[in-house]
Amino acid sequence: MQMIPTKYPSLTIITICKDICLTIEKTIQSIVGQTYQDFQWIVIDGASQDGTLEILDKFKNRIDILVSEKDNGIYNAMNKGLRLAKGEYIYFLNGGDYLFDTTTLEKILSHPLIEDFIYGNIMVFNGMMNPYILKMPTQISLEFLYNKSIPHQSTFTKKSVFEKTSGFNESFPIAADYELTLRAFLLHSSKFQFVNNIFAWYLPYGASDNEENRILEKDKIHRKYFSFLKRSIYSNRMESFYYTKRNHFGNYLKKLFGIRNPMIFS
Numbered sequence: 001m002q003m004i005p006t007k008y009p010s011l012t013i014i015t016i017c018k019d020i021c022l023t024i025e026k027t028i029q030s031i032v033g034q035t036y037q038d039f040q041w042i043v044i045d046g047a048s049q050d051g052t053l054e055i056l057d058k059f060k061n062r063i064d065i066l067v068s069e070k071d072n073g074i075y076n077a078m079n080k081g082l083r084l085a086k087g088e089y090i091y092f093l094n095g096g097d098y099l100f101d102t103t104t105l106e107k108i109l110s111h112p113l114i115e116d117f118i119y120g121n122i123m124v125f126n127g128m129m130n131p132y133i134l135k136m137p138t139q140i141s142l143e144f145l146y147n148k149s150i151p152h153q154s155t156f157t158k159k160s161v162f163e164k165t166s167g168f169n170e171s172f173p174i175a176a177d178y179e180l181t182l183r184a185f186l187l188h189s190s191k192f193q194f195v196n197n198i199f200a201w202y203l204p205y206g207a208s209d210n211e212e213n214r215i216l217e218k219d220k221i222h223r224k225y226f227s228f229l230k231r232s233i234y235s236n237r238m239e240s241f242y243y244t245k246r247n248h249f250g251n252y253l254k255k256l257f258g259i260r261n262p263m264i265f266s
Contacts, residue, residue: 008109011039011156012087016077017056017095018046023203025055030098030200032062036106040064040086044077052095075168075176082162089118089156092177093200097153100198107197108156115193116184118156123201133198140192145185146222146234149178150192154199164188175217186225 013031017024031041043056045068053068060066065084071077078092093099100123108120117140124134136154137144161184168176169183184190222231 009088009113010086011089011091011105011109012085012159013039013041013091013093014078014081014085015041015043015093015095016046016074016081017043017048017052018071018077019048019050019052020095021048021051021055023096024052027093027095027098028055028059030102031093032059033102034099034105035103036109039105042081042084043067044071044081045069046071046077073170073173075170075173079167079170082159082167085159088159089113090159090162091156092152094153096203098201100200104197104199108195108199111195113156113193113195116158116161116190117150117181117192118195119150119192120154120195120197120199122151122154123198125201125203131201134202136194138194138196140185142185143234145182146226146230149175150181151202152177153202161188161190172217172221174214175221178218179221182221182225 015027015031017027041063042065043063045053045056045066047068047070056063056066067080067084071080074094081092082090099105108118111118119136119140121136122134123131125131134151134154136150140150162180165180165184165188167180169179170176172179226234
């Protein structure tokens with residue numbers, strides 16, 4: 001295994017939770033069981049009433065900051081955590097999700113982390129609770145960010161990105177993490193670096209897994225950042241390299257309107 005560099009960026013892990021006593025301990029154990037422990041750990045609890053706080057209390061000696069109070073939604077809680085974070089990179093591992101194995105942080109930090117977003121693969125459970133690896137592309141394009149997103153469970157984000165963007169836009173209660181990534185890319189030229197590791201296990205039972213509401217919210221975000229023309233092209237995948245290489249009309253539109261497909265390489 002590659003050795004961790006002598007100099008490496010500091011890390012803050014932020015865990016958001018509320019009334020999740022059945023799964024919070026697995027999240028906690030995946031954090032406290034890491035072979036690498038030199039990170040700040042912040043837990044923002046939404047005033048849980050189901051025994052979650054009692055479980056957290058068992059690990060109070062490892063938690064650097066614990067806040068338990070009512071909030072205005074998950075992204076309000078995540079913004080609270082950001083204001084307390086000291087690390088150069090921020091990683092959100094919320095209640096119910098857990099790191100892939102005990103060496104996950106050590107493996108990720110063994111890479112020279114440079115860019116604004118450090119992202120990798122993630123292990124996901126489908127609707128039948130069968131696990132599969134959700135592989136991320138090694139390059140991030142605007143078309144990818146239009147059609148897909150990078151899960152926050154598989155992303156280390158520089159704190160400076162949150163400072164430049166003023167954090168999560170809480171008017172998007174389901175897709176604020178997607179909106180922030182898109183805003184950072186379009187307005188602040190943030191760069192992405194792929195790390196070929198599995199970051200975490202993701203359980204598909206969060207608020208963002210309400211498909212109908214997620215689609216409606218992403219549509220609002222698309223209308224905010226993309227013209228009608230670009231929405232039409234990206235929605236129909238005419239900007240796709242594979243598609244336009246085989247479709248003269250798609251190539252014609254690209255040439256006519258000067259549309260580019262910017263790539264950010266790892």
